Amino acid sequence: MLGEILNTYYLQIGSFILINIMLAISVYVPLSSGQLSLGSAGFMGVGAYTSALLTIHFDLPIFVGVIAGALAASILGVIVGIPSLRLSGVYLAIATLGLGEVIRVIFVNWDSLTKGSVGLTGIPQLGREILEFSRGLGFEPAMIGIRNNQFVFLSIFLVLLILVIAILWFVIRQQNSRVGRALQSINMDDRAAESMGINITHYKVVAFTQGAFFAGLAGALFAHVIGYISPADFSYHRAVEVLIFTVFGGSEVIIGSVFGAFFLTLMPEVLRFVSEFRYIIYGILLVVLMAVRPQGILDANLLKKFKFKRSKGGVR
Amino acid sequence: MRKLNKKLFSILSIVMLLLLAACGGGNTTTESNSNTGEDGVLSAKFGVISYLTGAGAAYGEAITNGLKLAQQDINALGEVNIELVIEDSAGKADQALNAAQKIMSDDSITAIIGPTLSTEFFAVAPEVDLNGIPILGTSTTVDGIPEIGDYVFRNAVPESLAIPAAIEKAVERTGATKVAMIYGNDDALTKGGFEVMERTAKEMGLEITTIETYQEGQSDYNAQLTKIKNTNPDLILASALYNEGAVIMDQARKMGIEIPFVGGNGFNSPQAIEIAGDAANGLIVATPYFGESSDPKIVEFNEKYEKEFGKKPDQFAAQAYDALFIYADALKRAGSSDREAFRESLAETKDLEGILGKFSFDEVGDVIMDVTVLEIKDGKFIEFE
Numbered sequence: 116m117l118g119e120i121l122n123t124y125y126l127q128i129g130s131f132i133l134i135n136i137m138l139a140i141s142v143y144v145p146l147s148s149g150q151l152s153l154g155s156a157g158f159m160g161v162g163a164y165t166s167a168l169l170t171i172h173f174d175l176p177i178f179v180g181v182i183a184g185a186l187a188a189s190i191l192g193v194i195v196g197i198p199s200l201r202l203s204g205v206y207l208a209i210a211t212l213g214l215g216e217v218i219r220v221i222f223v224n225w226d227s228l229t230k231g232s233v234g235l236t237g238i239p240q241l242g243r244e245i246l247e248f249s250r251g252l253g254f255e256p257a258m259i260g261i262r263n264n265q266f267v268f269l270s271i272f273l274v275l276l277i278l279v280i281a282i283l284w285f286v287i288r289q290q291n292s293r294v295g296r297a298l299q300s301i302n303m304d305d306r307a308a309e310s311m312g313i314n315i316t317h318y319k320v321v322a323f324t325q326g327a328f329f330a331g332l333a334g335a336l337f338a339h340v341i342g343y344i345s346p347a348d349f350s351y352h353r354a355v356e357v358l359i360f361t362v363f364g365g366s367e368v369i370i371g372s373v374f375g376a377f378f379l380t381l382m383p384e385v386l387r388f389v390s391e392f393r394y395i396i397y398g399i400l401l402v403v404l405m406a407v408r409p410q411g412i413l414d415a416n417l418l419k420k421f422k423f424k425r426s427k428g429g430v431r
Numbered sequence: 432m433r434k435l436n437k438k439l440f441s442i443l444s445i446v447m448l449l450l451l452a453a454c455g456g457g458n459t460t461t462e463s464n465s466n467t468g469e470d471g472v473l474s475a476k477f478g479v480i481s482y483l484t485g486a487g488a489a490y491g492e493a494i495t496n497g498l499k500l501a502q503q504d505i506n507a508l509g510e511v512n513i514e515l516v517i518e519d520s521a522g523k524a525d526q527a528l529n530a531a532q533k534i535m536s537d538d539s540i541t542a543i544i545g546p547t548l549s550t551e552f553f554a555v556a557p558e559v560d561l562n563g564i565p566i567l568g569t570s571t572t573v574d575g576i577p578e579i580g581d582y583v584f585r586n587a588v589p590e591s592l593a594i595p596a597a598i599e600k601a602v603e604r605t606g607a608t609k610v611a612m613i614y615g616n617d618d619a620l621t622k623g624g625f626e627v628m629e630r631t632a633k634e635m636g637l638e639i640t641t642i643e644t645y646q647e648g649q650s651d652y653n654a655q656l657t658k659i660k661n662t663n664p665d666l667i668l669a670s671a672l673y674n675e676g677a678v679i680m681d682q683a684r685k686m687g688i689e690i691p692f693v694g695g696n697g698f699n700s701p702q703a704i705e706i707a708g709d710a711a712n713g714l715i716v717a718t719p720y721f722g723e724s725s726d727p728k729i730v731e732f733n734e735k736y737e738k739e740f741g742k743k744p745d746q747f748a749a750q751a752y753d754a755l756f757i758y759a760d761a762l763k764r765a766g767s768s769d770r771e772a773f774r775e776s777l778a779e780t781k782d783l784e785g786i787l788g789k790f791s792f793d794e795v796g797d798v799i800m801d802v803t804v805l806e807i808k809d810g811k812f813i814e815f816e
Contacts, residue, residue, distance in 0.1 A: 124532040131525055220646075223617045232622045233573060236553050264562060341524060343554040345619060348524060384529060387518065394484045394521065 121261060126268035130340055132380045133275035134333050139360035139372035140282055141329035146366055147290070148298040148322040149305065151208045153354045154195070155330040157215030158188040160222060160349030162331030163338035164229060167238045170339075177244050181335040188331020189324050196323035200316060203305075215354050222346040234345025241274065241339040242267030271340055278336075282329060286369055298322055363404060365411030374413055474512035475768035477758060478534030480527055480545035480555065483519040490747055491519075491547050494569055496740050497751030498544065504735075505759045513759060520546045527551035528558065535562055541768045542566065542777075544754055549573040549619045556583050565774045569754040570747050572696050573623035577796040582774055584796035586754050588719045590624045590695050593802050595631045597693050597717035598668065600804045600815055602635065605691060607665030609638045613655055613679065614670035616644040624670035624695035632668065640664045645675065652679045653686070660688055672697040676714075677706035684710035691715055691806075699746060704810055715815060717802045719787040720749040723812050724803075728786045753785035 138155055145152045166184030169175045175183075199210050222229045229235065246256070246267055256266035289295045297318045300308040309315050338344045356379075364375025379397075386393035404412065479498060482491030495517055502513050518534060520527035527546040534540055535558075542565040546552055549571045559566045560580030568576055568585035572593075576585050601607065610632055614625035632639055640662035643655035656679070659667060667683070669676055669692050676698045683692075684707075691713040699716040722733065722743065732752065736744040744752075761777035762768065781791045791799040804815040 122536050124529070124536040127529055127532040131529070220617075232617050233619045234550060234553060236575070236579075337525075341528060341554050342557055343524060343550075345524070345550045345553075346617065347550055347619075383521070383526070384533075387530075387533070391483055391519070393519070 121265045121269055123264055123268045126265075126272045128381065128384050129272050130268070130275055132377050133272070133279050134337050134340065135357070135360060135376040135380045136279050136373050137282060137329050137333035137336075138357040139364070139376040140286060140369065141326045141333065142357055142361045143366065143369055143372040144286060144329065145322045145326040146361065147295075147302060148319055149203070149302040150319060150323055151204065152211045152323065152326055153208050153351070153358060154211035154214045155326070155357045156349045156351060156354035157211075157218035158192060158327040158330035159334030159337065159353065160215075160218050160344075160346070161191055162188040162334030163344050163349070164222060164235070165331075166335035167235050167338045167344055168228065170239050171235065171237060177239055177241055177339055181332065181339065184335030184338075185328050185332035188334065189328035192324040192327025192331075193320060196320045196327070197316075199323075200319050212351060212354065215349070215351055219346045219349050222349070229346070232346055234343060234347075235338075236343050238338050238342050238344065240267070240342045241336070242269075242271040245270040245274070275336065275340075278332070283369065283373070290369070294318065294321065359401065362411055363401065365413035365417075367410060367414045368418060370418070371411050371413040375411070378412075472509065472512045473762065473766070473768070474514065475541040475762050475773075476514040476516060476537070476539050477755075478531075478537075478540045478543040478545075479515050479517040480520050480530045480534070480543065480547075480551070481517060482522045482547035482551075483517075485522045487522050487548070490570060491522075493745050493748040494545070494547060494751040496736070497569075497744065497748035498755050500736055500739055500748075501752045501755035501759075505755065511759050511762050513755065513762075516540065520548075520551055522548060522551070524551050524554035527555050531555045531559055535559065535564060539768075540564065541762070541770055541773050542758060544569060544751070544758070547571075549576065549623070552576060553579075556580065559583075563774075564770055565777055567754055567758070567777075569751045573619055574626070581796075584777060584792060586757060586790065586798050587750055588696065588798055588800065588802060590627045592798070592800075593717040593719075594624060594627045594670075594693075594695050596802050597715050597804050598628070598631050598635065600717075601666060601691060601693050601715045602637070604815075605665060607637070609640050609662075609664045610666045610668050611640045611643070611659040611662055611664035612668045612670075613643040613645065613652075613659065615647055615672065615675060617647050618672065620697050621670045621672060621695070624697065628668045628670055628693075628695070645671075645679075647675070649675065650678065652682050656683050656686055656688065659683075660686060664690065666690055667692045669693065669698065670695045673700040673703040674706065677703040677711060680714065681707045681710040689713075696746070699805070701743070701745075701812070704807060704812075709810065711807045712809065714807045715804065716806075717804045718746060719800060719802050720746040721803050721805060721812065721814065732786045749787055753787050753790065756785055757783060757790065 162184035165187040166180035170180040360375040361372045365371025518530035552571045556579045560582045615621035694716045699718045704711045765772040765776040783790045806815040
């Protein structure tokens, strides 16, 4: 019964949606303090390569690799974040875009470690490791009536879902805390914020590093879901794609990033029946949206309306 | 403001309805797995993953056109009936994997052809292999593809077959002892080709004077070419795609470098002559497909293709055409569309007569076939003597 509902194709798309939500959040967090970062593809690549290399060469468990990947990306985020804070607006965007390209070029040229543009094969797959682990505990997928590969993709999906919920919980909590208020005030006017005694350097680095951490985490998970990475996966196309998730969904509220990533990942798949035209439709949709609703589909006003209709509370 | 919001809501709701409708349509693909059609002809469904949208869509288009043409010809013969399910990969590994999952979720699929790029293939093939579905690459030339698993095959001539043949012939005629190398280091195809070139040159005892690199989309190669010129080589090994390779040759000739170039699979295109003109003379490549050949099979294929799609076929179209014939042959011998039986008979493919010549698989599922070495002379590809 359960076995018929769980289609691996849907679970696979679901997994990519969740990874893209993490990436969209990694753009959203720095953006909520007024920093436009296009380095998400680069940080994602650092996370992916770190985790892949550690698990391939040192046989480390995947969760150690993923954490190491995310930490490596956030360390890089601190190192790059501190000097780049002298920049703002488009200048920061260009600097981070450049950073992403530099990272990609390093992956291309560091042949002995990364195998250049051919990429890394044989990365341990998250779902299969979970399957083996649970078999070690005496659990067989057949016990709950599903096939092995359904179990593999279901477990990936659930792990990602838990992580995304945890990240969302963390970011929403942070927004309603002192840190979040500080970030918001920097976003509105950083001079005014500074004169109110907010240490803007500190908070900006915090936001930027969190973005790098989430991107690195998403990248590491991407590597273990797909099982193969090459520098082409982390080109500036990816950075722009991730930025579009956030801008499309609405960059003022976190739920906008989630919606954007969900909608824009699902759409090319849903549009498969028109084959060659699907990216044309995708493009037209973006143009129309930017023309009629430059702030993105969801914004604070829209959410407020929903709040009136429902009870108070609701999501932010 | 409120009016605008109302409008937006209606637009949004329409979009959502469309989405829902599309989702509904996608669920109706479960059919019974019947081996034979109404008239007793053995039929099978093959999935195709191809690069149909994006920068490299020309490759995917050539491949799907070749497959469609082969499908018509095979079904017209009436021995087997083939159905193709074509999905787009947009040149991205994650999209290719989605397409593969979509194809695999249909239990009536016997085997898969594609994806187009080696970087997509590396992501897709292990998953397909684990599910026990045969998969064949028609354009994936990088080392290590058929080694992925028992169900993984290719009929694309790998660089490790084409490049050594071209270098050997070139060295034989020119008596070269010193070679310079240039390659694009951020593309899996040209990088893979370079590795083979370097290995071959070392095995043949050639002295490598310098190794230069460039990046995709570069337009000025004077710095690299000046260095190459100063080392005074007898031959230049260039692992480049035709669009960059042609520009490299053009600039080299303008600089007074008159020695021959040896290229890989990606350099082999009539487009190279169109871009570089006379400067393309002296390019040596090895290929399974020679479009100007007077072989009646190739002439016939060219005519049919041009009539159907309004342009000349290239190597990728020809390889895809042959690929489907390989599948059809295996299907005939297997006698059923069962995946396991199909894999067995596919692996046994031997000396199959295709438009590119005799074709066999070796023990890992890689291609065994003869390649032709070509050179450009007086603005035309001719066979190299």
